[in-house]
Amino acid sequence: ISTQDLAGRRVVITAGPTREALDPVRYLSNHSSGKMGYALAAACAARGAQVTLVSGPVALATPPGVARVDVLSACEMLAAVEAALPCELFIGCAAVADYRAASVAEHKLKKGDDTSGMTLELVRNPDIVATVAARSERPFCVGFAAETQALETHAGDKLSRKRLDLIVANDVSQAGLGFGSDDNAATLLWREADAVRRQALPPQPKTALATAILDHLVTRLP
Ligand code: C5P
Numbered sequence: 001i002s003t004q005d006l007a008g009r010r011v012v013i014t015a016g017p018t019r020e021a022l023d024p025v026r027y028l029s030n031h032s033s034g035k036m037g038y039a040l041a042a043a044c045a046a047r048g049a050q051v052t053l054v055s056g057p058v059a060l061a062t063p064p065g066v067a068r069v070d071v072l073s074a075c076e077m078l079a080a081v082e083a084a085l086p087c088e089l090f091i092g093c094a095a096v097a098d099y100r101a102a103s104v105a106e107h108k109l110k111k112g113d114d115t116s117g118m119t120l121e122l123v124r125n126p127d128i129v130a131t132v133a134a135r136s137e138r139p140f141c142v143g144f145a146a147e148t149q150a151l152e153t154h155a156g157d158k159l160s161r162k163r164l165d166l167i168v169a170n171d172v173s174q175a176g177l178g179f180g181s182d183d184n185a186a187t188l189l190w191r192e193a194d195a196v197r198r199q200a201l202p203p204q205p206k207t208a209l210a211t212a213i214l215d216h217l218v219t220r221l222p
Contacts, residue, residue: 005218007048010087012139013041014094014128016056018074022120023105030095031179034058036144037093039210041066044089047214052084056094073100074125081128089221090139092129095146100125130162140221142166142213148173155189156196166190166220168213177203184209188216 015037020028034055041053042063051066054077062068069084071077074096081090099122112118133141143164145155148171155169170177170186177184185203189196201212 002046004048006044006089006214009044009049009089009221011041011044011049011051011089011091012054012081012084012087013037013044013051013091014054014056014077014081014096015041016058017095018056018077018097018125019072020074020097020100020125021072021104022101023107023109025108028097028100029057030097032056032058032095033179034060035182035206036184036210037091038063039206040091040093040213043207043210043214047218049089052087054080054084054094073097074128075100078126078128078131081132085132085135085139086137087139089142089217090129090132091142092132093144094128096128097125099123127162129164133163140165140217142168142217145169146172146179152187152189152198155187159189159191159196166217182206186213188213190220 016034017030017032038060041051045051045063045065053066053068055068055070069080071080102121102123129143141164143162145158145167147154151169151171155167159167167189168186170184172179182205183203184206186201188199
């Protein structure tokens with residue numbers, strides 16, 4: 001039995017990729033497996049939290065004691081998150097597609113008779129974690145930053161731009177870590193007395209990393 005240090009806390013977590021339809025048979029998406037978000041949901045529930053997991057399409061079982069809401073697109077994910085609020089802790093772990101098709105074709109898109117390419121018109125998706133963090137009654141907001149270069153600079157920018165309380169930065173260019181794998185390493189970044197503070201978490205299974213992230217989080221929750 002783990003410590004019940006999240007007993008009675010309401011937690012909303014996004015996980016997995018989003019899937020943005022182009023036509024009835026095609027979509028834009030990414031390689032997110034959902035493992036990190038699901039590990040966090042399982043760890044929060046084991047520590048006594050009331051967890052809503054808003055999940056994109058993944059091949060994972062719902063962790064015990066977790067209320068799961070399945071969505072496809074970023075817009076659906078935002079609507080499901082807003083319906084699950086208020087909460088005390090929001091963790092945006094999903095790999096949300098930055099863009100969606102400007103219009104979804106009603107019928108299957110056909111290729112032209114010639115060999116020329118085609119141009120898709122895309123529009124920006126809403127930023128879910130930034131939308132939650134901008135609310136007046138806001139939960140403690142945690143974001144993730146998957147970077148391939150200048151990890152701490154980019155993650156620090158996201159921390160301020162999205163008005164997050166904590167960002168979990170991970171280097172997805174390291175072989176065997178991050179996207180799709182069972183292991184991950186991360187640096188936690190947060191702001192304290194006008195300075196950005198950091199704590200490095202070594203490579204470990206995502207389940208152990210979820211516990212390490214929560215151990216840090218529980219000390220900082222209001
Ligand atoms: O800007 P970037 O996509 O790298 O930021 C990653 C963080 O922002 C993650 O926490 C992710 O879940 C969140 N995000 C979001 N909505 C988006 C894009 C990213 O919630 N449209």
